Amino acid sequence: MTTTLGAIGSGKRTRFFLRLAAMMPDRLRVSGIVTRSADRGREVTDQWGVPAFASLDELLRHERPDYVATAVPWEAMPDAIREVAGHRIPVLAETPPAPDLAGLRSLWRDVGGTGLVQVAEQYLLMPGHAARLTLMREGVIGEPTSVQVSSTHLYHAVSLIRGLLGIGFDAAEVRAGAFEAPLADPLGFDGWTGDDTPRRLTTTIATLDFGGRMGLYDFTDNQWWNPLRMRRVVVRGSIGELVDDRVVRLADPTTPVESLLIRRDTGVDLNLELRDLKHISFDGRVVYRNPFAGASLSDDDIAVADILERMGAWARQEGPPPYPLADACQDHLISLAIGQSVRTGGPVTTGKEAWAA
Secondary structure (H helix, E strand, C coil): CCEEEEEECCCHHHHHHHHHHHHCCCCEEEEEEECCCHHHHHHHHHHHCCCEECCHHHHHHHCCCCEEEECCCHHHHHHHHHHHHHCCCCEEECCCCCCCHHHHHHHHHHHHHHCCEEECCCHHHCHHHHHHHHHHHHCCCCCEEEEEEECCCHHHHHHHHHHHHCCCCCCCEEEEEEEEEEECCCEECCEECCCCCCEEEEEEEEEEECCCCEEEEEEECCCCCCCCCCCEEEEEECCEEEECCEEEEEEECCEEEEEEEEEEEECCCCCCCCCEEEEEEECCEEEEECCCCCCCCCHHHHHHHHHHHHHHHHHCCCCCCCCEHHHHHHHHHHHHHHHHHHHHCCCEECCCCHHHC
């Protein structure tokens, strides 16, 4: 079934959705966008053939989609969520759902009880992370006890840590620090800069103590894009350890064995299929299969398309919730504590918030 979504906003994230829908029109369709800028609206219509509207009411009079995605700046996000929920329409909110703790609490008071709000936190749906999560849930390395993430920032990294550890809404004691060091930064969101001059970039490191289980956060400015900083995920368990795509664990009391997560990517060397991810296997069995095989999507595209489809299925009451507002609030609660600990130089302990109920 084709998932139909509307979108509030006409920026980069909405254009991400439009691009994916154009690539897979049998799977995703954008019914319309809401934008305050008539010029931006005309650009979207001219480029993508999607109608633009000045208000949510106008969009809903045109067509009532499965759900509406809110892709607006942080400060505008809570009110956009409230507006959609006020129409009794399922909402897929961008991350984070509110900019600060007061905003999270206020938003939860207003819409937490509606059961209408999910959040587009897609990192656990990225193929590599999804495969790792499958191994954790299977108990391949026993009970996960610590997770180290050096890849993405703040709430995204917290989502990975909580997901791979199987942490719910446990309190966290956060201790964080930051330092600057010289690093060339030749690639950003807008492409190659042509400048390889090292400049001072900040690295933030934090420990998240969940009371017996621990997360380690390590992020350098622009680590998403900078090709000079590799990404690492380490999960330590009671009978083994996962390091990126390598896994060591006990097969029996005297036999440690090592295995690999192996991608099957087509279109490489003399393989003449499309450039595509097919699956990821572990010890000869598939632990992740690309739900969009044949579309030649990047890993991030796969994850975003996956959460868009899962949201549609949930909105039609055909599947489980993709990422509830409560989880996204908890992710950002901890990410805000990281920032607070950096600023104050001391530990910050998160409390039990209303969404934890």
